[in-house]
Amino acid sequence: MSFWNSTLAVYRRELSGYFATPVAYVFIVIFLLSIGAFTFYFGQFFLTGKAQLDVFFGFHPWIYLFLLPAISMRLWAEEQKSGTIELLMTLPVPVMAAVVGKFLAAWVFSGIALALTFPMWATVNFLGDPDNGVIFASYFGSWLMAGAYLSIGSCLSSLTNNQVIAFVVSVVVCFMFTIAGHNMVLDFFQGWAPTFLVNAISSFSFLTHFNAIMNGVIDLRDLVFFGSLITLSLFINAVVIDLKRAD
Amino acid sequence: MIIIEDLVRRFGSFTAVGGISLRVNKGEVLGFLGPNGAGKSTTMKMITGFLAPSEGRITVCGHDVVEQQFEAQSAIGYLPEGAPAYPDMTPVQFLEFIARVRGLKDDAAKKAIETAIVRTGLQSVLEQRIETLSKGFKRRVGLAQAILHDPPVLIMDEPTDGLDPNQKLAVRNLIKAMSANKAIIISTHILEEVDAVCSRAVIIDKGRIVADGTPSELLARSPTRRLDDVFRSLTTPDTEIKAEGAL
Numbered sequence: 165m166s167f168w169n170s171t172l173a174v175y176r177r178e179l180s181g182y183f184a185t186p187v188a189y190v191f192i193v194i195f196l197l198s199i200g201a202f203t204f205y206f207g208q209f210f211l212t213g214k215a216q217l218d219v220f221f222g223f224h225p226w227i228y229l230f231l232l233p234a235i236s237m238r239l240w241a242e243e244q245k246s247g248t249i250e251l252l253m254t255l256p257v258p259v260m261a262a263v264v265g266k267f268l269a270a271w272v273f274s275g276i277a278l279a280l281t282f283p284m285w286a287t288v289n290f291l292g293d294p295d296n297g298v299i300f301a302s303y304f305g306s307w308l309m310a311g312a313y314l315s316i317g318s319c320l321s322s323l324t325n326n327q328v329i330a331f332v333v334s335v336v337v338c339f340m341f342t343i344a345g346h347n348m349v350l351d352f353f354q355g356w357a358p359t360f361l362v363n364a365i366s367s368f369s370f371l372t373h374f375n376a377i378m379n380g381v382i383d384l385r386d387l388v389f390f391g392s393l394i395t396l397s398l399f400i401n402a403v404v405i406d407l408k409r410a411d
Numbered sequence: 412m413i414i415i416e417d418l419v420r421r422f423g424s425f426t427a428v429g430g431i432s433l434r435v436n437k438g439e440v441l442g443f444l445g446p447n448g449a450g451k452s453t454t455m456k457m458i459t460g461f462l463a464p465s466e467g468r469i470t471v472c473g474h475d476v477v478e479q480q481f482e483a484q485s486a487i488g489y490l491p492e493g494a495p496a497y498p499d500m501t502p503v504q505f506l507e508f509i510a511r512v513r514g515l516k517d518d519a520a521k522k523a524i525e526t527a528i529v530r531t532g533l534q535s536v537l538e539q540r541i542e543t544l545s546k547g548f549k550r551r552v553g554l555a556q557a558i559l560h561d562p563p564v565l566i567m568d569e570p571t572d573g574l575d576p577n578q579k580l581a582v583r584n585l586i587k588a589m590s591a592n593k594a595i596i597i598s599t600h601i602l603e604e605v606d607a608v609c610s611r612a613v614i615i616d617k618g619r620i621v622a623d624g625t626p627s628e629l630l631a632r633s634p635t636r637r638l639d640d641v642f643r644s645l646t647t648p649d650t651e652i653k654a655e656g657a658l
Contacts, residue, residue, distance in 0.1 A: 173511040177497070184499045184540075247495035251556070254459040254489045255512045256481040410463040411422075 170257040174265025175272075182273050191235065195277045198227055203284070215292025220284050221302045221378050225342050225370055228313050232274060233334035236317025237327045239266050240405070244325035253409070263402045267311075267318050267394075274310040278303065298380035305377030308390045309370055313338050315397035322404045345369025412437050412564055412594035413458065418467035420453050420618075427453040429618035430467070435594045437563070440586060442609035442626075443598040446646050450618040451598040452492050455568050458596070459489045471564055485513070488562035490570055494553025498542030502533050502552050505541060506559060513560045527555040530585060547578045554582065558589065565595045571604060583608045602638040616646040 182188040199220070203209045207219035243249040252262055288294045317334040324330050343349055345366040353362050366372065373386040413435040420428040428450040435441050443451045456462040458469055460480050469476040474483040496505055506527060510520035528534060531551040536544055541552060550573065557565060570586070571579045586595060586608050599605070605612045606626050614622040614629070622629055622645055626638070633640040 169514065170512060173508060176511075177500075177508045180504070181497070181499050246498070247491065247493055248497055250456070250461050250491040251489075251495050254461050254484060254487070254491070255509070256484040256514075257512055258481070409461065 167258055167261050170261035171265040171268070174252075174257065174262050175268045178266050178269030179272060182269070188273065191231065191273075192277045192280060195227065195231055196280060198231070199223060199281060202227065215288050215294040217284060217288055217294065217299050217302065218378060220281075221306060221374075224306045225309065225374060228310055229338050229342055230335060232310060232313040233317045233331050233338060235270050235274065236314045236334060237321055237330035239270060239318045240322035240401070241325050241327045241330045244322075245327075249405075253405075259405050260398075260402045263318070263398050263405065267315060267398055267401075270314045270318065271307075271311045274314060275307050278307055278310065295380065298378075301380050301382050302378045304382065305374050305386070308377075308387070309374050312341075312370065312390050312393050312397075315394040315401070316341065319397040319401040319404070322401050341368060342370045345372040412472055413596070414468075414470040415454075415458070416468045416470075418454065418457060418469065419465045420450070420457060420462065421465045427618055428457070431615065431618070431620055433613065433620070433623075435596060437594050438591055439611055440590045440595045440597065440609045442605040442612040443596055443615065444600065444602070444605060444612055444642065445598075445615040446600070446648065449615045449646070451615060452568055453618075454615075455489075455566050455596065455598060456491075459487055459566055460484050461491075485560075486562055486564050488557035488560065488565045490553045490557040490567040492568040492572075494550045496541050496549065496552050496556065499540060501538050501540055502528070502544075502555070503537050505552060506555060509556050509559050515560060523559050523561070526561075527559045530558065531555040532581065546573045547575065550574060550578075550582075554585070563593055565589065565593050567595070567597045569599055570597055571599070571601065579604075602642060605638065614642065614645050621645045 182191075202223040203220045207223065209219050212219060240249070243252060253259070285296075285299060288299075289296070316337055317330070320334045320337060321327075321330040324333075346369070350362055350366055353365060367389075373389050376383055376386050413433070415431055415433040418428055418431045419426070431450075431454060433441075443454070445451050453462065457464050458471065458476065460476050460483060463477060469483075471483040472486040474486065476483045497508075500508070503524070506524045507520070510523055515523050528537065531554050533548070533551055533555055536548050541549060544552065550570070554567075554570065557567065567586075571582050574582065583604065586597065589595070590608075590610070597604075597608070609626060612622070612624065612626050612629055613620055622632070622641070629641050630636050630638060633644065
């Protein structure tokens with residue numbers, strides 16, 4: 165039984181699980197409504213008079229911050245609570261395959277929700293002549309960022325069998341990653357911390373990296389940042405699950 | 412087929428399993444008896460690779476459970492306590508998932524699923540979500556999952572717990588029918604079950620084996636010739652432990 169076979173089996177089970185329950189539909193509807201409300205109400209999308217979507221993408225981190233932990237909170241906490249973890253871990257499935265399979269399902273699911281915002285893209289193209297390259301880069305960056313939120317949430321979910329705890333802690337940790345580059349945070353450190361530390365903290369900011377991609381430049385550094393954050397979170401996730409065997 | 416050598420498992424300062432050695436051969440149905448908390452489930456969780464042993468070695472079909480975890484797990488069918496299953500799936504979807512993870516493909520998978528369904532009598536509930544099934548059917552879904560790949564080793568934690576007398580009989584007959592070419596371990600605290608299905612019984616108490624023999628050998632130990640009395644004379648009742656603790 166190869167690694168990818170196991171991963172694929174877990175992935176398929178998980179993804180169909182979203183659509184077997186109302187979770188998928190409720191999530192997608194709330195996601196689209198909130199992103200629409202933010203863009204048109206608070207973002208004054210029409211008043212800006214510009215054929216671009218940066219107002220729309222600008223709200224993504226904040227919407228992800230609250231909605232994606234709701235997806236990731238159950239990934240491992242639920243298995244541990246209901247005892248199905250014992251079933252899963254006694255099947256010949258490598259822990260990492262289960263971790264990756266579950267994460268991929270959640271990530272693809274968030275991608276489906278994101279793709280369903282295509283009427284926004286259609287609207288700007290109908291009304292004006294936007295730079296579609298920038299828009300696709302932003303979509304890609306947004307999805308990558310969603311993966312980072314989900315991997316952190318998945319990792320934290322493995323630490324508890326309580327979904328509420330997993331949700332709350334994920335929101336807090338994701339919030340810190342989101343605003344790490346904000347002046348409010350940096351000012352706090354600037355007075356006493358050495359420059360390299362301040363720079364390190366600001367370089368962990370989701371907003372900084374996402375804004376860079378939103379400008380239409382897919383820089384290798386931003387890809388590496390999100391990619392390695394996802395990898396690291398999933399690795400810790402697998403280690404946590406594995407440690408519970410010997411606990 | 413199953414060789415357990417000096418198995419020890421500690422949880423912090425508490426020793427759940429304190430040095431168990433056992434050998435179970437093909438054709439044997441071993442009844443694992445003991446009071447609640449004696450270490451039955453912990454031992455089974457170690458045989459199936461869910462928990463790592465603190466000390467000792469377990470070999471299943473020639474594969475060390477720690478060193479060659481997946482080879483060992485491929486040879487085992489396991490029904491965990493309470494028969495956990497994914498509640499949002501139907502029995503068919505669930506068995507398809509297990510077949511995929513077990514590496515069964517196309518025709519082989521289809522045939523294995525059909526056989527398991529017939530053997531466990533799941534025909535009438537195939538399209539119902541598992542969460543809506545009665546306790547008896549849920550247990551049978553767990554059994555179907557355990558026997559799906561026709562494993563040479565079968566580990567079942569309280570397979571008849573919570574079933575009505577008809578269902579108990581059906582499960583016992585199923586175990587008997589499969590016993591000829593498998594090594595089977597079942598845990599139970601229903602003593603009549605030992606007489607009904609087991610070719611050998613092991614009584615454990617406080618993590619140690621206190622008796623090992625055929626059901627009739629164990630009966631011979633008591634002047635009353637009743638298994639209840641053998642059990643009571645060999646094991647420590649819960650209430651006595653509490654009374655000692657209170658002092």
